[in-house]
Amino acid sequence: xxxxxxxxxxxxxxxxxxxxxxxxxxxxxxxxxxxxxxxxxxxxxxxxxxxxxxxxxxxxxxxxxxxxxxxxxxxxxxxxxxxxxxxxxxxxxxxxxxxxxxxxxxxxxxxxxxxxxxxxxxxxxxxxxxxxxxxxxxxxxxxxxxxxxxxxxxxxxxxxxxxxxxxxxxxxxxxxxxxxxxxxxxxxxxxxxxxxxxxxxxxxxxxxxxxxxxxxxxxxxxxxxxxxxxxxxxxxxxxxxxxxxxxxxxxxxxxxxxxxxxxxxxxxxxxxxxxxxxxxxxxxxxxxxxxxxxxxxxxxxxxxxxxxxxxxxxxxxxxxxxxxxxxxxxxxxxxxxxxxxxxxxxxxxxxxxxxxxxxxxxxxxxxxxxxxxxxxx
Amino acid sequence: xxxxxxxxxxxxxxxxxxxxxxxxxxxxxxxxxxxxxxxxxxxxxxxxxxxxxxxxxxxxxxxxxxxxxxxxxxxxxxxxxxxxxxxxxxxxxxxxxxxxxxxxxxxxxxxxxxxxxxxxxxxxxxxxxxxxxxxxxxxxxxxxxxxxxxxxxxxxxxxxxxxxxxxxxxxxxxxxxxxxxxxxxxxxxxxxxxxxxxxxxxxxxxxxxxxxxxxxxxxxxxxxxxxxxxxxxxxxxxxxxxxxxxxxxxxxxxxxxxxxxxxxxxxxxxxxxxxxxxxxxxxxxxxxxxxxxxxxxxxxxxxxxxxxxxxxxxxxxxxxxxxxxxx
Numbered sequence: 001x002x003x004x005x006x007x008x009x010x011x012x013x014x015x016x017x018x019x020x021x022x023x024x025x026x027x028x029x030x031x032x033x034x035x036x037x038x039x040x041x042x043x044x045x046x047x048x049x050x051x052x053x054x055x056x057x058x059x060x061x062x063x064x065x066x067x068x069x070x071x072x073x074x075x076x077x078x079x080x081x082x083x084x085x086x087x088x089x090x091x092x093x094x095x096x097x098x099x100x101x102x103x104x105x106x107x108x109x110x111x112x113x114x115x116x117x118x119x120x121x122x123x124x125x126x127x128x129x130x131x132x133x134x135x136x137x138x139x140x141x142x143x144x145x146x147x148x149x150x151x152x153x154x155x156x157x158x159x160x161x162x163x164x165x166x167x168x169x170x171x172x173x174x175x176x177x178x179x180x181x182x183x184x185x186x187x188x189x190x191x192x193x194x195x196x197x198x199x200x201x202x203x204x205x206x207x208x209x210x211x212x213x214x215x216x217x218x219x220x221x222x223x224x225x226x227x228x229x230x231x232x233x234x235x236x237x238x239x240x241x242x243x244x245x246x247x248x249x250x251x252x253x254x255x256x257x258x259x260x261x262x263x264x265x266x267x268x269x270x271x272x273x274x275x276x277x278x279x280x281x282x283x284x285x286x287x288x289x290x291x292x293x294x295x296x297x298x299x300x301x302x303x304x305x306x307x308x309x310x311x312x313x314x315x316x317x318x319x320x321x322x323x324x325x326x327x328x329x330x331x332x333x334x335x336x337x338x339x340x341x342x343x344x345x346x347x348x349x350x351x352x353x354x355x356x357x358x359x360x361x362x363x364x365x366x367x368x369x370x371x372x373x374x375x376x377x
Numbered sequence: 378x379x380x381x382x383x384x385x386x387x388x389x390x391x392x393x394x395x396x397x398x399x400x401x402x403x404x405x406x407x408x409x410x411x412x413x414x415x416x417x418x419x420x421x422x423x424x425x426x427x428x429x430x431x432x433x434x435x436x437x438x439x440x441x442x443x444x445x446x447x448x449x450x451x452x453x454x455x456x457x458x459x460x461x462x463x464x465x466x467x468x469x470x471x472x473x474x475x476x477x478x479x480x481x482x483x484x485x486x487x488x489x490x491x492x493x494x495x496x497x498x499x500x501x502x503x504x505x506x507x508x509x510x511x512x513x514x515x516x517x518x519x520x521x522x523x524x525x526x527x528x529x530x531x532x533x534x535x536x537x538x539x540x541x542x543x544x545x546x547x548x549x550x551x552x553x554x555x556x557x558x559x560x561x562x563x564x565x566x567x568x569x570x571x572x573x574x575x576x577x578x579x580x581x582x583x584x585x586x587x588x589x590x591x592x593x594x595x596x597x598x599x600x601x602x603x604x605x606x607x608x609x610x611x612x613x614x615x616x617x618x619x620x621x622x623x624x625x626x627x628x629x630x631x632x633x634x635x636x637x638x639x640x641x642x643x644x645x646x647x648x649x650x651x652x653x654x655x656x657x658x659x660x661x662x663x664x665x666x667x668x669x670x671x672x673x674x675x676x677x678x679x680x681x682x683x684x685x686x687x688x689x690x691x692x693x694x695x696x697x698x699x700x701x702x703x704x
Contacts, residue, residue, distance in 0.1 A: 034499040211521040229518045269507035
C-alpha cells in the first residue's frame with residue numbers, strides 16, 4: 001500500500017516495460033525471413049531443388065523411384081550465402097545459372113555442382129533477386145527488387161553494358177519474358193515495361209491499377225499480367241501494351257497464367273480457379289477450392305487441370321467445365337511452381353520434400369530422399 | 378478460443394485493414410496513414426486520457442496534504458489508511474493513469490506486427506497479407522503500400538534523428554509531469570531520485586525500441602507522444618515547466634540571464650483539512666526545492682496569466698472535489 005502512496009505510477013511503468021520487452025522478444029523476426037519458392041528443374045536424369053533455405057540440391061532418381069543427393073551448393077568453402085532461392089535455376093548445355101535472393105548469380109556445372117572456372121565467384125548484384133532471369137542463349141537478364149536489370153554474359157559472368165534502371169527502385173518480383181528482342185518486365189508498382197534488349201531503351205510502358213508480382217505470360221502478342229487489384233490484364237504487346245481486356249477475380253492473381261487453346265486458366269489468392277476466354281476475357285467457369293491461396297502455377301497434364309493451394313489441397317479439374325475429377329492432400333505447404341515430367345507432376349514443399357502426383361487419378365506419392373552414398377538398386 | 382486467434386481476429390486483422398484503408402485515403406502514403414491513425418487512436422482514448430490528466434492534477438494538488446499525513450502519522454498502516462481516505466475524499470484513483478497506457482500497450486504491440494506484415498520486404502510476407510485483407514475494394518486495391526515517407530523508409534529500423542525525436546519528446550513529457558510534482562511538494566530524496574531516474578530511463582528505453590523496430594512504429598510513437606504533450610499542456614498545464622528551465626544554472630549565469638525565481642510563487646498550499654497554509658515561497662524558504670525560471674512564465678509572468686490560471690485550476694479542483702464529496 002505504501003508503494004502506491006509514494007509512487008503510484010511505478011508498478012504501471014514496470015509492468016508496461018516488462019510487457020513490452022516480453023512482447024518484442026516474442027514477436028521475433030518471422031516476417032522478414034525469406035524462404036524462397038524456386039520451382040524444381042529437371043536435369044537429364046535428376047532434379048534441382050531448393051531443399052532448404054538458400055541451398056540448391058541436385059537429386060538423382062534411384063531405380064526404386066526414390067531420390068538421392070548428388071551434390072549441393074553452396075558448400076562451406078564457397079563462402080557465399082544465397083539466403084533463399086526464388087528464381088528457378090536456368091539450365092542450358094550442362095550449366096546451371098543460379099540466382100539467389102542475396103543478389104548473387106553463379107554458374108555451376110550440372111555434373112559437379114561447382115562454379116564454372118570462367119565465372120569464378122558469384123557475381124553480386126545490387127538488390128535481392130526474386131524473379132527468374134530471362135535467358136537468350138548468350139546473355140542473362142537478371143532483375144532485382146531495386147527495379148534494375150543487369151545483363152550478364154552467360155559464358156563469363158561479366159556485366160554486359162550498363163545496368164538498366166527499369167522500375168525506379170520498385171521491386172521486380174514477377175518473372176520477365178524475353179521474346180523477339182524485347183524484354184517484358186512487370187514491377188510491384190503497377191507498371192509493365194517493354195525494353196529493347198539491344199538498346200536498353202524502353203519501347204513502351206503501361207501503368208495498371210494493381211501491383212504486379214506474378215510471372216508474366218506471353219501468348220503470341222498477348223501479354224498476360226496478374227495483378228494485386230484482383231485483375232488479370234491482357235495487353236497487346238505489339239501495340240504499346242494497350243489493354244485488350246481485364247478480368248476481375250475474387251483475389252490477387254499471383255500465379256503464372258496458363259494458356260491452353262482458347263482458354264486462360266488462372267488461380268487467385270482466395271483459392272479460386274478461373275477459366276477465361278482468351279479473346280474476350282469473359283469467364284467460362286470458376287471453381288472455388290474453399291482452400292487457401294494458390295500461388296503455384298496450374299498445370300494441364302493428360303487432359304486434367306491440376307491446382308494446388310498453399311496448404312497442400314490439390315484438385316484435378318476438367319478443363320472444359322471445371323468439374324472436379326479428384327481431390328487430395330499433399331502433406332506440407334507448397335509455394336513453388338510444379339515440374340511436369342512426362343505424365344507426372346512433381347511438387348516441392350516448403351520443407352524440401354518432393355511429391356509426385358499422377359494427374360490421371362490423383363495418386364500422391366512422396367519421394368523418399370536417401371542420403372548420399374546409400375543409393376539403391 | 379485460443380488467445381492467438383482472438384488477438385488476430387479482433388485486433389491485428391482489423392488494424393491491418395484499417396491501416397491499409399487509411400493508406401488508400403491518404404493518397405497511398407503509409408506514413409500519413411500512421412499519423413492519421415495516431416490522431417484517431419488518441420481521439421478515441423481522449424475521454425480516458427482527460428480523466429487521467431484530471432486525476433493526475435488532483436493527485437498533484439493533493440501532494441501537500443499527503444506530505445502532511447506522512448509527517449503526522451509515523452505508523453505506516455495508519456499513514457496508508459489516511460492517504461487512501463484522502464484519495465477517496467478527493468475522488469481520485471492513484472492508478473487512474475493505468476487506462477490509457479493499458480490501451481496503448483496492445484495497440485503498440487499490434488501496430489508493430491501490422492507494420493511488419495503490411496510493409497513486409499519479402500514476397501512471402503506480401504503474399505501472406507492477402508489472407509488478412511477484407512474483401513473491400515479500398516483495401517484490396519491499395520496493395521502494394523508505399524514504404525517511404527518523407528526521408529523515412531518505414532520498413533527499416535528507426536534512424537537516429539527519429540530516435541532522438543522520440544527521446545526528446547518523451548523526456549519533455551516526463552519533465553513536465555515530474556516538474557508539476559516538484560512544484561507542488563518537495564519530494565523525499567528517494568522519490569526525487571526515482572523521478573530523476575524515470576525522467577531519463579523511460580525515454581531511453583522507448584528510444585531503444587524505436588531504434589530496433591521499423592521506423593513506422595517510431596513515427597507512431599513520436600506522434601503519439603507529441604500529441605500527449607499537447608493534451609497535457611492544454612488540459613493540465615505545464616506545471617512549473619518553462620522552456621527557460623531547460624537552460625542549466627551555470628549556462629544561465631554565463632549568458633547573463635536573470636536568476637530564476639521559485640516556481641509557482643504565490644500559489645497557495647492546502648493543509649490536510651483543506652485550509653490554505655502558505656505559499657510556494659514559504660516552502661522554498663523553508664528548504665523546499667527552488668527551481669530556476671526564466672522569469673517569463675509560471676507565477677513570475679509579467680501579465681500574471683499563469684498565476685491566475687493556476688489559481689483558477691486550484692479553485693476548479695476544489696470545486697470538483699467538493700462535488701465528488703457531495704456525491
